Structures are given as C-alpha cells and as structure tokens.
Amino acid sequence: MRNSIFDTQKFIRALGEVQNRKGWSIRHVANRFAKFANISPESAHNDIHRYKSGRAVPESSKKITALAKALDVPVEYLINDEFLEMLSSAKLEKELTSRASLPVCILKKIPVISSSYTDIISNYEQVLEGAKRMEEIPVPIEKRDHRIVAFVVEDNSMYPRLIEGDIVYVNLDLIPEVGDIVVAQIEGLGIVIRILKAKPKNGKGRWVFRSWDDLMYPDIVVEPNKVIAVAPQIFVKHASLSKRLR
Incomplete structure (x- = not known):
C-alpha cells in the first residue's frame, strides 16, 4: 500500500x-x-x-x-483531505449550527473537461458549452453557488499526488495561495496542473508553477499577462482506489 x-x-x-x-x-x-x-x-x-x-x-x-x-x-x-477540509470549515459549521435542518451536501452538475481544452476556463459559460461531459457530485453547502470545474489529469507530472485519470476539481471563484495545487491556463502552453510556487504581488513578479517531481519537470515561470486563469484545487476524485491501495 x-x-x-x-x-x-x-x-x-x-x-x-x-x-x-x-x-x-x-x-x-x-x-x-x-x-x-x-x-x-x-x-x-x-x-x-x-x-x-x-x-x-x-x-x-x-x-x-x-x-x-x-x-x-x-x-x-x-x-480526500481537501474535501474533508471544506466540509469541516468554520463557515460551514456556523451555517449548520444556525440551520440544523440544512443538508451537508447538495448534488450539483459539474463540467468535466480534459487539460487539452482550448476555450477560456475563466469564462464559465464557455466551459459549460465545451465540456466533454457533466458529472453530478455532492458539493458542500458553502460551495453551492461557486463556479466549480473538473479537469481530467492527462500526465504524471504530479505523481504520486495525482496520477493520469484522476479528476481535479477547482473553484474559479477562489483566489489561489502559494502552496496550493492549481489548474492554470497559460497563453501558448495550454492548461497545466501544478503547485503554485510564487505569484505576482502588487503588480510585480512572475507566476511560478512547479510539478511534484521538479527534477523531471522544470518550473514553469510565466509573465503575469500570460496567465489567463488560475484556480485552486478543492478536492480530487482518484481514478482507481484499488490501484492506489495495493
């Protein structure tokens, strides 16, 4: 295991x-x-x-x-600790305490697309139209009105944290922080799933994205105007639980 x-x-x-x-x-x-x-x-x-x-x-x-x-x-x-973290957040606890009858999760249809997707991921209407499939999943109450998009992992640049076939869910309405796993759409490069190593601050600096194995996959360093969209991972659905637990 x-x-x-x-x-x-x-x-x-x-x-x-x-x-x-x-x-x-x-x-x-x-x-x-x-x-x-x-x-x-x-x-x-x-x-x-x-x-x-x-x-x-x-x-x-x-x-x-x-x-x-x-x-x-x-x-x-x-x-899946990211999903657990959302469910146990202080905001959600407060909402559940004040409205005891409120369900913990609701079902929501999420667009699922591959990383070869070419439209602008920050434009949610285009994402809905261009998604290869929709998937109904449970979403914590506090996320029900957010724009959540899912991406299929197509390589092993984030192995062993993510493997090919995993589905990464991101929230387009959250601001990513350094250390987050993010999905970024970069002009001339496409969509990548990486760890956010650095980001511009007060209009200065560059975006820096690293893989899990930064020896095999060098950092991606990008000028601010080349990043079209970047969103943090909120949870992951692993491709094969049995394969990971062997």
Missing part, C-alpha cells in the same frame, strides 16, 4: 469528526466495521484503535470501503 495518498493527521481527524458528529462510541463503530468488513469484532476494534492512533491506515480497498460504510459516509470523506 502506498501511504502517500493519506495525510495521517487529517485522516485521524476525519474519523474523530464523523464519530463525534454521530455520537458513536469506538465499540459501536468497530461493531459496524466488523459487519461490513466481514471480520471479527475484536479485529475490527483493534483496527479502529490503530487507525485513530495513526499507527495504521486501511490496507485494502475492501477495508476503506467497509470503514466508510461503517461511518455512513462516502469513501472520499476518508481518503
């Missing part, structure tokens, strides 16, 4: 948040986990303790799926 897709601390926090929100004891979670994973309650109880302490993560797609079912959440809540 390749642990690089797990941020251990966020995974631990995710388990605790779901458990506390539902008011379930560890024993209750373990019993549910045992049922869905088809293992003994004792083994399940030991596994849950190891997961919560950070000493282990689910070692197979079967176990991660069983754990998600035991907690009554989608698998993505556990393996």
Whole structure:
C-alpha cells in the first residue's frame, strides 16, 4: 500500500469528526466495521484503535470501503483531505449550527473537461458549452453557488499526488495561495496542473508553477499577462482506489 495518498493527521481527524458528529462510541463503530468488513469484532476494534492512533491506515480497498460504510459516509470523506477540509470549515459549521435542518451536501452538475481544452476556463459559460461531459457530485453547502470545474489529469507530472485519470476539481471563484495545487491556463502552453510556487504581488513578479517531481519537470515561470486563469484545487476524485491501495 502506498501511504502517500493519506495525510495521517487529517485522516485521524476525519474519523474523530464523523464519530463525534454521530455520537458513536469506538465499540459501536468497530461493531459496524466488523459487519461490513466481514471480520471479527475484536479485529475490527483493534483496527479502529490503530487507525485513530495513526499507527495504521486501511490496507485494502475492501477495508476503506467497509470503514466508510461503517461511518455512513462516502469513501472520499476518508481518503480526500481537501474535501474533508471544506466540509469541516468554520463557515460551514456556523451555517449548520444556525440551520440544523440544512443538508451537508447538495448534488450539483459539474463540467468535466480534459487539460487539452482550448476555450477560456475563466469564462464559465464557455466551459459549460465545451465540456466533454457533466458529472453530478455532492458539493458542500458553502460551495453551492461557486463556479466549480473538473479537469481530467492527462500526465504524471504530479505523481504520486495525482496520477493520469484522476479528476481535479477547482473553484474559479477562489483566489489561489502559494502552496496550493492549481489548474492554470497559460497563453501558448495550454492548461497545466501544478503547485503554485510564487505569484505576482502588487503588480510585480512572475507566476511560478512547479510539478511534484521538479527534477523531471522544470518550473514553469510565466509573465503575469500570460496567465489567463488560475484556480485552486478543492478536492480530487482518484481514478482507481484499488490501484492506489495495493
């Protein structure tokens, strides 16, 4: 199993948040986990303790799926920390507290396009028209009115964080910060998915984008007027959970 897709601390926090929100004891979670994973309650109880302490993560797609079912959440809540971060944000918590009947997520149709897309991604109407497909996904309440676009990863420049076939969702209404994974549309280059290393400040400086492996893929350094659009990643749908968990 390749642990690089797990941020251990966020995974631990995710388990605790779901458990506390539902008011379930560890024993209750373990019993549910045992049922869905088809293992003994004792083994399940030991596994849950190891997961919560950070000493282990689910070692197979079967176990991660069983754990998600035991907690009554989608698998993505556990393996995708960007999505978890959105759901547990202070703004969302405040909204949920003030409107207890409000659902955590709504379904929204998101345009999904490849990185070879040639229209302007900041023009949302063009994106809607030019997308190769639409995909209905759950979106946190605070993001329901935002312009969210999905891009299919077509190379391995961000391996192992992203692999070919992953789908990266970005929010065109958020301002990217240094350190964010972003989708950028660059004049003369097209669309790239990279880590934002630097950006212009007060009208000075250049955009700098780096890959996960900056030895194999050199930094992309771009003048401000060459960047057509840049948007931060908000979450990822991995191409193959079973492939990543082997």
